[in-house]
Amino acid sequence: xxxxxxxxxxxxxxxxxxxxxxxxxxxxxxxxxxxxxxxxxxxxxxxxxxxxxxxxxxxxxxxxxxxxxxxxxxxxxxxxxxxxxxxxxxxxxxxxxxxxxxxxxxxxxxxx
Amino acid sequence: xxxxxxxxxxxxxxxxxxxxxxxxxxxxxxxxxxxxxxxxxxxxxxxxxxxxxxxxxxxxxxxxxxxxxxxxxxxxxxxxxxxxxxxxxxxxxxxxxxxxxxxxxxxxxxxxx
Numbered sequence: 001x002x003x004x005x006x007x008x009x010x011x012x013x014x015x016x017x018x019x020x021x022x023x024x025x026x027x028x029x030x031x032x033x034x035x036x037x038x039x040x041x042x043x044x045x046x047x048x049x050x051x052x053x054x055x056x057x058x059x060x061x062x063x064x065x066x067x068x069x070x071x072x073x074x075x076x077x078x079x080x081x082x083x084x085x086x087x088x089x090x091x092x093x094x095x096x097x098x099x100x101x102x103x104x105x106x107x108x109x110x111x112x
Numbered sequence: 113x114x115x116x117x118x119x120x121x122x123x124x125x126x127x128x129x130x131x132x133x134x135x136x137x138x139x140x141x142x143x144x145x146x147x148x149x150x151x152x153x154x155x156x157x158x159x160x161x162x163x164x165x166x167x168x169x170x171x172x173x174x175x176x177x178x179x180x181x182x183x184x185x186x187x188x189x190x191x192x193x194x195x196x197x198x199x200x201x202x203x204x205x206x207x208x209x210x211x212x213x214x215x216x217x218x219x220x221x222x223x224x225x
Contacts, residue, residue, distance in 0.1 A: 031211055042202055042216040043155075050211070088154065092212050099145070099170065100214055104154035 004103035006089055011109045018076040020106045022089030025070060029091040032065065033100065034074045037086045046074070046087075076108075084110045115139050116217035118203050124223045131190040133220050135203030137183075143206040144186040145214065146170075146178065148199040155202065161186055193224045 003025045012018045024032070030051055035043040049056045049063045049072075056063045062075040076083055086105040093101060115138030125131050135144060145160040147170075157170030159178040167178050175197060177189045190197055200221050204214040 031213075033213060035216075042218045043204075045213050045215060048211060048213055099157050099160060100212075102155040104152065 004089055004091055004101050006087075006103040006106045008104070009107050009109070011111065012079050014079060014081055014110055014112045016079055018074075018079045018083070018108055018110075020074045020076075020087050020089075020108065022072040022074075022103055023070055024072065024089075024091045024101075026091065026093050026101075027070065029070075029093055031092040032063075032072050033090040033092070034061075034063065035088040035090060035102075037088065037105070039085075043088060079108075079110050081110045081112055084108055116203060116205055116215060118201075118217040118220050120220060121218065122221045124225060125193050126225055127194060128192050131193050131222065133188045133201055133203075133222070135186045135188070135217060137186075137205045139205060139207075139215075140183060141205040141215075142183075142208045143214075144180065145204040145206070146176070146186065146188045147202045147204065148172065149202060149219075150199050158188065158201075190222075193222075195224050198222060198224045 005023045031048050033048040034046045036046050037043050047058050049065050054065050060077045064073045086107050088105045089103040090100040117136045119134045146158040147155040149155050156172045158176050161167045161180040179187045200219050202219045203217040206214045
């Protein structure tokens, strides 16, 4: 079946790197996404990676994909207090058309 | 931000009343989606649309219906609201390109008393 798992909380100090992890179960995933949600707001697309890639970098964000282990991670370099939010991992499963399957979200707390 | 608006942004209604939420886009994207977000459940797909008058059910469609008579508008209707439908509802849009990324609206907070 389709399932996306994330740890619920992560706490880091300002300036440190944050690594948010995600595992998925469906090997037919085509694209994997990271979204950010700030309090009271909608989801903001941060980045996505195609399943035949193993890494993608975009400024402070690095996405690593281990397809063998079905493990996805998002690394935020030089984490700032403005990065405090909920981060969602999502997968696009071919059989579901364009629907996305979301994890429950990881709450990142950044302290100064 | 993608041109997506949702209305109303907040609504309180009583059990048993009908409620319609509206999603409006200015991006001319083909696909539109309704999700609900609840603590401990993340986002769950209610219904989606792959074109005008073309819709399909998602994971949690019971108690909800949708309509799409124009590309830009996707309506979600709760025929007879129940307390279990208290939630935050998000609309999303997507173009039909390969990467399929979805862009989300600001959400509607619905409380059913």
